[in-house]
Amino acid sequence: MNLEQETRNDIVILYVKEERLDAHNSVDLKAAVQKLFEEGKKNVLVDLKEVRFIDSSGLGALVSGFKNAISHQGNLKLSSLQSQVKSMFELTRLHRVFEIFPSASEAVENFQ
Amino acid sequence: MEGNAIEVDIKVPNKTRYLSLIGRIGEDIARELERYSGDRETLAYHLNLVLTExxxxxxxxxxxxxxxxxxxxxxxxxxxxxxxxxxxxxQGFDINSIQPPNFEELEDRGRGIFLIRSLMDSVSYRKNCKENILEMKKKLV
Known part of the structure; x- marks a missing residue:
């Protein structure tokens, strides 16, 4: 999976540079998030700007990351969801679980 | 597409790398439907998703x-x-025994059949003499 990583103010931003987040590649995202929390990072933002399509496995990988954050006393937030992707969060009620921001910059401000 | 039934019959290796190929076929079908008056891009996403799941x-x-x-x-x-x-x-499974996800509990898995049921009008899973068939129907009116 194509992931880009940037650190701003102690927040690690993972940019998912894929059109699809599905059962084929979501294990990579799950592993990358897990690794960050295990390394001791506390604040992780997953930016989905380029993701046009998400399936139940993609949602599951993000839920796994969220639970990982809780167990490490950290935070995992999301940014830049395309409308169809956002509707999948709504259908599965996961929009009530995640903090979702319109852009990475707005999310970064919120971590402070 | 004209009024007569069209059948697309595809066989692909059972590997997740072919999910995007199958999903794209669903999207193309949604965009080509002759008479569909709903939102085609939403239908395209939904067909992509149910085919993927x-x-x-x-x-x-x-x-x-x-x-x-x-x-x-x-x-x-x-x-x-x-x-x-x-x-x-x-081996197959009993689709009727699959409960909707518990929205109060955060599970990594178990949303696939729920999504299919939410987006299609009818869903069944049955066995014939040699295989299982997951059948999903959607009205286009």
């Missing part, structure tokens, strides 16, 4: 591993409805 389901339930194992997907498009059938030759 159904194929993952077939891969999970596939029989003993063989390199040439295939998943067969048949999409039938008629004037007023669309039917997707996905075939697997595994």
């Amino acid at each position: 159904a194929m993952v389901n077939a891969i999970k339930h596939a029989g003993p591993k063989e390199p040439e194992k295939l998943v067969r997907i048949v999409i039938t498009i008629r004037l007023d409805d669309l039917t997707i059938r996905v075939y697997d030759d595994g």
Whole structure:
């Protein structure tokens, strides 16, 4: 999976540079998030700007990351969801679980 | 597309790398429908999603591993409805025993069949003499 990583103010931003987040590649995202929390990072933002399509496995990988954050006393937030992707969060009620921001910059401000 | 039924019969290796190919076929069908008056881009996403979820389901339930194992997907498009059938030759499962996800508990898994049921008008999973068939129907009016 194509992931880009940037650190701003102690927040690690993972940019998912894929059109699809599905059962084929979501294990990579799950592993990358897990690794960050295990390394001791506390604040992780997953930016989905380029993701046009998400399936139940993609949602599951993000839920796994969220639970990982809780167990490490950290935070995992999301940014830049395309409308169809956002509707999948709504259908599965996961929009009530995640903090979702319109852009990475707005999310970064919120971590402070 | 003209009024007569169109049938698309696809066989692909049971590997997740083919999910995007199958999903894209669903999107193309949604965009080509002759008479559909709803939101085509939403329908395109939904067909992409149910095909993706159904194929993952077939891969999970596939029989003993063989390199040439295939998943067969048949999409039938008629004037007023669309039917997707996905075939697997595994042990199968009882679709009626699958409960909707518990929204109060955060599980990593268990949303696939829920999504299919939410987006299609009818869903069944049955066994014939040699394989299981997941059948999903959607009205196009």
